[in-house]
Amino acid sequence: MTPAAGGPDADRALVLGVDSGGSGLRAGLAVPSGAPGAGVRGDGVRGPAPVRSAEPVRTGVRGIDAEHFMTQLLPMARELLDRAGGGRIVAVGIGAAGLATLGDDLRARLPAALEQSLGVRRVALAADAVTAYAGALGDRPGAVVAAGTGLIAIGTDLAAWHRADGWGHLLGDCGSGAWIGRAGLEAVMRAHDGRDGGSKALLGRAEDLFGPVAGLPAQLYPRTDRPAVLASFAPHVAACAADDPVARDILCAAARHIAQAAAAVCPAEGDCEVALTGGLFKLGEALTGPLDEELTERLPRAVRVPAAGDPLDGALRIAADIAANRLRLPRDPRMLTVPGEDDS
Incomplete structure (x- = not known):
């Protein structure tokens, strides 16, 4: 060429x-x-x-x-x-x-x-x-959380980069789509077993999506795209959050993890602009509501700005x-x- x-x-x-x-x-x-x-x-x-x-x-x-x-x-x-x-x-x-x-x-x-x-x-x-x-x-100093199936936070004071998480669904990506989906499916299995912490609402959603949940491990574990499969359940967790306390607690925990990652990478001095980008935030108010509260508590000097691109x-x-x-x-x-x- x-x-x-x-x-x-x-x-x-x-x-x-x-x-x-x-x-x-x-x-x-x-x-x-x-x-x-x-x-x-x-x-x-x-x-x-x-x-x-x-x-x-x-x-x-x-x-x-x-x-x-x-x-x-x-x-x-x-x-x-x-x-x-x-x-x-x-x-x-x-x-x-x-x-x-x-x-x-x-x-x-x-x-x-x-x-x-x-x-x-x-x-x-x-x-x-x-x-x-x-x-x-x-090229302004600040912090960005990029979240979808996985999650990573990155910040800079224009002198160096600071990173938090992004370690994949086995070691981290806390608060990500895969993390939310995995937590939701754990609540599904608890409900199936009759253990505390289960969610009948999520159990019904999982059966509609995957079939009998006793077969879920065989469906999930051999797959190379496990993070994406886990993340596919995150919208169902968000959809149940208004009426189901287990689903709501999962999203509140995800919000805490996201805010912790943002706080870890914000520049130490001055105000910190924080932008959120990625498909995870399309889950809507069920996630962004508690996330706004967590960011306000953990980063009172943060200025939330929309991602420009x-x-x-x-x-x-x-x-x-x-x-x-x-x-x-x-x-x-x-x-x-x-x-x-x-x-x-």
Whole structure:
């Protein structure tokens, strides 16, 4: 692929953002601020609608597979350039789930592959929590809780990153969709057994969803997508919370865990802007009501703000910032690197 696609805007500078997670890749283009046609937002103007891949990037002995990443990304970049009417990609921002612990192959091979294939020399590699932060708060100090099937909190004072949880459904992700779903299903099994702490309301929901619950362990334990299956029960817990005290207690406990994670990563000095992002918060008032109370109690200096954008917005913003040499978010060997610049 040549660095610029043909068309009337073949010389227009563009930035590419990539969000890589468990459901595959999302990629989008933007005209960076300061370039002709850009607007006033910090990350410029979003280009054509983002494109998606259906397959997550593989992992191997070296971690996230850089070759498989590029095999998926290049056709997506071509499609985006065609839709945009041409242009030159001058910077790429990549947010990848697992980068902190599984990113060695990406860090070693992706910058050269992107330069060879797209002619791009400015590349930022970030953990998906960092792009979630950049999408939600930009480059202001504060804290972001990104919650869906899993959960991670990340904060910065613009000098360093501070992380809490994100350890997966066996060791953490406390308060996440998987955590809520697992707690709800434990209450189901207690009700089935006749033990204290059970919920007949949740038992009925589980039987409708999974069939006889005595067979639930055989359905659940062999699956590789256990966190997603557990999280699929979280909306049922939320739906029962208004009338069922067990379900309500589960969501109150989830709210405490979320607030604890946010408090752990808030900058120590001054007011702390806190943004919540991710599908978990679509559970609604059953979760957000007790969460507001917990945040008020644990973080009285916190200022709740809406998330400005999602992780793909964050990847585009980081790409625009490195294109303009204005990246303020702290560099970190595991969380956010700009190869070439960080090595010089």
